[in-house]
Amino acid sequence: METTIAKDKKQTTLDITGMTCAACANRIEKGLSKLQGVSNASVNFALETATVEFIPGEVSVADMQNKVKQLGYNAVTAEEKEDLKDSRDQGIKRQKRKLLISAILSFPLLWAMVAHFSFTSWIYLPDLFMNPWFQLILATPVQFYIGKPFYVGAYKALRNGSANMDVLVSLGTSAAYVYSLYLTVDWYAKGGGMHHGPSMYYETSAILITLVIMGKLFESLAKGRTSEAIKSLMGLQAKSARVIREGQELTLPVEEVIAGDIVMIRPGEKVPVDGDVLEGVSAIDESMLTGESLPVEKKAGDTVIGATLNKNGVLRIKATKVGKETALAQIIKVVEEAQGSKAPIQRVADVISGIFVPIVVGIAVAAFLVWYFFVTPGDFAEALEKAIAILVIACPCALGLATPTSIMAGSGRAAELGILFKGGEHLEQTHKIDAIILDKTGTVTKGKPELTDIITEGDTQEFLRLVGAAEKNSEHPLAEAIVEGILARNISLPGTELFTAIPGYGIKAVVEGKELLVGTRRLMEKYGVNAAHAYEVMGRLEESGKTAMLAAINNEYAGMVAVADTIKETSKEAVDRLKEMGIQVIMITGDNERTAKAIAAQVGIDHVLAEVLPEGKAEEVKKLQALGKKVAMVGDGINDAPALATADIGMAIGTGTDVAMEAADVTLMRGDLSSIPEAIYMSRKTMGNIKQNLFWALGYNTLGIPIAALGLLAPWIAGAAMALSSVSVVLNALRLQRVKIRQ
Secondary structure, three states: OEEEEEOOEEEEEEEEEOOOOHHHHHHHHHHHHOOOOEEEEEEEOOOOEEEEEEOOOOOOHHHHHHHHHHOOOEEEOHHHHHHHHHHHHHHHHHHHHHHHHHHHHHHHHHHHHHOOOHHHOOOOOOHHHHOHHHHHHHHHHHHHHHOHHHHHHHHHHHHOOOOOHHHHHHHHHHHHHHHHHHHHHHHHHOOOOOOOOOOOOHHHHHHHHHHHHHHHHHHHHHHHHHOHHHHHHHHOOOOEEEEEEOOEEEEEEHHHOOOOOEEEEOOOOEOOOEEEEEEOOEEEEOHHHHOOOOOEEEOOOOEEOOOOEEOOOOEEEEEEEOHHHOHHHHHHHHHHHHHHOOOHHHHHHHHHHHHHHHHHHHHHHHHHHHHHHHHOOOOHHHHHHHHHHHHHHOOOHHHHHHHHHHHHHHHHHHHHOOEEEOOHHHHHHHHHOOEEEEEHHHHHEEEEEEEEEEEEOOOHHHHHHHHHHHHOOOOOHHHHHHHHHHHOOOOOOOOOOEEEEEOOOEEEEEEOOEEEEEEOHHHHHHOOOOOHHHHHHHHHHHHOOOEEEEEEEOOEEEEEEEEEEEEOOOHHHHHHHHHHOOOEEEEEOOOOHHHHHHHHHHHOOOEEEOOOOHHHHHHHHHHHHHOOOOEEEEEOOHHHHHHHHHOOEEEEEOOOOHHHHHHOOEEEOOOOOOHHHHHHHHHHHHHHHHHHHHHHHHHHHHHHHHHHHOOOOOHHHHHHHHHHHHHHHHHHHHHHHHOOOOO
């Protein structure tokens, strides 16, 4: 998958196979970064992907694939990905088969070892199990057939001048196997029979390999679960669509729908593609994309999103976006990119795991020498056992998984809740936010004026009927709001005999022989209408952020209507939650200060920046940053894009424009402010999870190495602990998939 990110740069994602630990990922990253024309390379061990930014004229995708191959791994493009998916499934089956074979062969060796302990003397031990030749026959296929990938991986790593987990495992198990083989040959040369022999270490190597294979299998299965969010999003897509072509209704695979097609959607069916409603009224369940549980009413002129569920009416829509252009496809792309990107905290783990293996080998050699020459002089077996335990306990697999698994699980869970983080770095940075600037129109408010107040001198029904008839000819947004509000009250509107718009004043119309004036104070004064007694009420409405209009019938004042851009139902609660989280909330708008303060007061915002021009919004963000604040900007319009890009974290309301969403780091699909505290909460939970993972991953290694060096850790227990560390890190990350956000 290639995308253009700048005029001279492209970005591609390669799927990598053959990695066994974080050191592998580190090495591939370094190798790709050294290629001429590659400006940035990031390898995600958990997702097994490499994301590369490059200049097309200087390096090709084939060059990158060759470089990865040269390092001892395989890289495939998105086009080859389906085969890779099959090979991954096959790989898991192969791992299960190998684990079964390894467990069956290792079991008698484990039995023989356990029966040696004094507290297990009651266990029956067949003589055959203690025979060195029998043990050799069992251990050899485990060592060289089951353990072959470790040798191959170690060879590739050493050939490229580095070391990884494979080096540690193959060194440790080979030492135990070769020493046991030497004891077997020596025992036979000294006249050993076919029965009970001396103590061997075949079980050490066989059980170690079995445990590592088991740990890797659990890890693969658990890693598969971290990308469940992507799978569930993909599973939302409709499989077919009812398309009307040349007057006939055809049922086609959704891939064959083209933009401009007319699509029929019946009750209970999924909306197959994004489109505009031409006919019909229904309620659409958009919870799978926005996290919002209440169905949304749809009628002619409204937009519907592919993969949402049509609840009760029949809709006829015109397809506008199909295939990779649909909202769902874009969401899947954003989540995939977020899961594949690196959070800055991961680079710390990468550096540690890159230098870890050589240090561990050095510690193991030093421990061997200390034990062989000083602690148990001349006891080769004892010293070797300690060195093997150190090599095995120190494998840095868990360290490499600590961050990416949490990022994958956290960003996936956030997507299910209607919060899209564009990358791991944004998921990490969001928890640091301590100041939030909210755009007013369309963010705090609905962005669409509504009829809020009606004050009349006589019959309200008749007043609204005449005013609505007069206003329905006007194209002004406030007039549209008045008409919509009147129609919503089930009032039918008569025809208009005459209509004149008077710019800056209002309108003049004749309805059923009556002359109507609707507009400002100046309009009333211009036509000599006595409405002075209504000015005080009008002033109060204007002070509360509403736009009031006076109306006269046959030059007699008849009443007034007020229109306002009302606040979203969730805005006040969201602002309260942000304050509880210790975050400063500021509202910014191009509106006049009186209106802005009235809106801010309703939602509990104390700091207001009014009459700010679009280009000035980015400047206000910079001023806060200069005070040392980590600033998030939340907006929905084109005029918010510069500020969204300037802020530490830009959050776009998902119901807004594509430009705003493109400039933002986080997209809030639900379109209300309650998603902001939820996004910050999700970021905090994910960062806490990463820190727990890093603590446990490093804890296993840093505690395990000295314990093993002191001789308090048998190699097979070290193997079990190492396998457990990787699995526990992945399982801890998976807890993020069950995070409940709404209290």
